[in-house]
Amino acid sequence: MTSATPITDEDLVAYLDGALLPARREAVDAALAHDPAMREQLAALRIDVPAIRTAFDAHAATAPLDRLQRVLAEAPEPRRSRMPGSWLAIAASLVIGVALGQAPSYLFPREHAPDWRTAVADYQVLYTTATLASLHQSTAALNGNAAEVSASLGRPISFAVLASGGLDFKRAQILTFNGQPLAQYAYLDAAGAPIAFCATRTGEPDRPVQTTTLRGLTEAHWSRDGYGFMVIGGHNPDEIRKLADELQRSA
Amino acid sequence: MSDHAGVRNGLSELLPRLWRFCHVLTGDRSTADDLAQSACLRALERAGQFQPGTRLDQWVFRIAQSVWFNQRRAEKVRRGFGIVPAEEAGLATGAADAEANIYLAQVLSSVMGLPEAQRVTVLLVYVEGFSYQEAADMLDIPIGTVMSRLAAARGRLSCLRDGGRSAGVAKSA
Numbered sequence: 001m002t003s004a005t006p007i008t009d010e011d012l013v014a015y016l017d018g019a020l021l022p023a024r025r026e027a028v029d030a031a032l033a034h035d036p037a038m039r040e041q042l043a044a045l046r047i048d049v050p051a052i053r054t055a056f057d058a059h060a061a062t063a064p065l066d067r068l069q070r071v072l073a074e075a076p077e078p079r080r081s082r083m084p085g086s087w088l089a090i091a092a093s094l095v096i097g098v099a100l101g102q103a104p105s106y107l108f109p110r111e112h113a114p115d116w117r118t119a120v121a122d123y124q125v126l127y128t129t130a131t132l133a134s135l136h137q138s139t140a141a142l143n144g145n146a147a148e149v150s151a152s153l154g155r156p157i158s159f160a161v162l163a164s165g166g167l168d169f170k171r172a173q174i175l176t177f178n179g180q181p182l183a184q185y186a187y188l189d190a191a192g193a194p195i196a197f198c199a200t201r202t203g204e205p206d207r208p209v210q211t212t213t214l215r216g217l218t219e220a221h222w223s224r225d226g227y228g229f230m231v232i233g234g235h236n237p238d239e240i241r242k243l244a245d246e247l248q249r250s251a
Numbered sequence: 252m253s254d255h256a257g258v259r260n261g262l263s264e265l266l267p268r269l270w271r272f273c274h275v276l277t278g279d280r281s282t283a284d285d286l287a288q289s290a291c292l293r294a295l296e297r298a299g300q301f302q303p304g305t306r307l308d309q310w311v312f313r314i315a316q317s318v319w320f321n322q323r324r325a326e327k328v329r330r331g332f333g334i335v336p337a338e339e340a341g342l343a344t345g346a347a348d349a350e351a352n353i354y355l356a357q358v359l360s361s362v363m364g365l366p367e368a369q370r371v372t373v374l375l376v377y378v379e380g381f382s383y384q385e386a387a388d389m390l391d392i393p394i395g396t397v398m399s400r401l402a403a404a405r406g407r408l409s410c411l412r413d414g415g416r417s418a419g420v421a422k423s424a
Binding site: 008009010012013014016017019043044045046047048049051052053054055056057058059060061063064065067068069071072075077119122123126173174175176177178 | 255259262263266267268269270271274284287288289291292295296297300317321322324354355356358359362373374376377378382383395398399401402405406408409411412
């Protein structure tokens with residue numbers, strides 16, 4: 001059966017890489033022994049693989065290690081531990097709290113950001129005017145871009161709404177957090193400060209707009225229909241609040 | 252040690268390879284710097300999802316790839332297909348064995364000149380040493396596509412034919 005299957009370039013590559021199964025390898029050996037054209041075909045696929053490895057190993061040594069090591073060193077620890085032990089501790093104290101008729105204080109956190117908002121904030125602090133200033137998409141392209149992202153998010157947020165806040169709407173992109181799509185709509189304000197409007201499915205109950213500070217940035221967030229929303233960035237807390245209020249009414 | 256600290260330590264050792272992967276993916280040095288940085292941050296954010304005992308390099312490369320695809324899809328930017336100048340690669344800088352360095356710079360430029368899909372596959376299989384199946388899993392493609400990309404890449408890298416070395420270097424030197 002193997003002898004009936006024509007030998008392809010892919011077979012020859014696997015032959016050169018020592019990745020063929022023994023039966024197929026024998027078939028290639030047999031063909032090479034009898035067929036000069038096959039030998040030429042093989043010769044045309046031979047390359048200097050060790051040199052590629054050496055060249056790229058030398059290239060890896062030119063990586064900007066100082067900068068990347070600094071990023072690692074300065075990246076914040078996640079705010080909430082994912083260790084199962086902590087959940088057990090929380091569950092246990094919850095039981096005790098309920099048994100004693102007390103409301104545990106952490107059920108009504110003063111300002112405990114869910115992880116997704118902290119992650120967005122960590123990302124947003126890296127944005128600068130130049131990150132977005134060079135993006136010049138046509139209205140039609142932005143419209144399509146926003147529609148694609150909304151479709152991935154599973155909640156329609158119309159372009160008209162996104163573009164109505166008086167800011168320069170630059171880009172929509174889909175990210176992911178804990179396996180859930182996270183939509184990010186990026187803006188520049190009149191002063192050139194980057195602002196992001198983000199949304200993801202959280203399953204949380206509806207909540208009105210609240211304003212806070214995350215990673216040094218003004219942030220406003222709310223929940224509706226099982227989705228969490230946030231607006232973050234800029235230099236003017238009033239602007240963030242105003243944009244959040246507008247989006248909350250229509251998005 | 253927490254998940255976060257474990258992933259952070261592992262990432263620290265992986266940085267040269269991660270950056271190299273990003274460079275091959277993006278075809279552009281400064282874009283690679285930014286992508287490697289974003290991939291590090293994303294990996295740290297998701298440290299709790301990393302399964303200890305599995306390979307951190309594969310996990311982080313997949314994260315870098317997903318960040319890059321999302322970014323590119325959104326920006327509709329088509330980068331790549333760029334040739335890395337030899338001087339930028341830092342290989343042709345008057346070392347003792349100048350002739351070998353010229354050849355290696357030529358190798359690097361040739362591979363970086365391949366279409367993105369081919370050069371990434373070449374990196375994973377021939378430089379990183381992943382099996383066809385591992386590369387297929389990391390790139391979310393069938394194993395047959397890995398093989399056809401390698402065949403296409405080999406076909407294009409005619410300057411790296413066995414025996415091409417002396418001819419190529421003789422001309423350059």
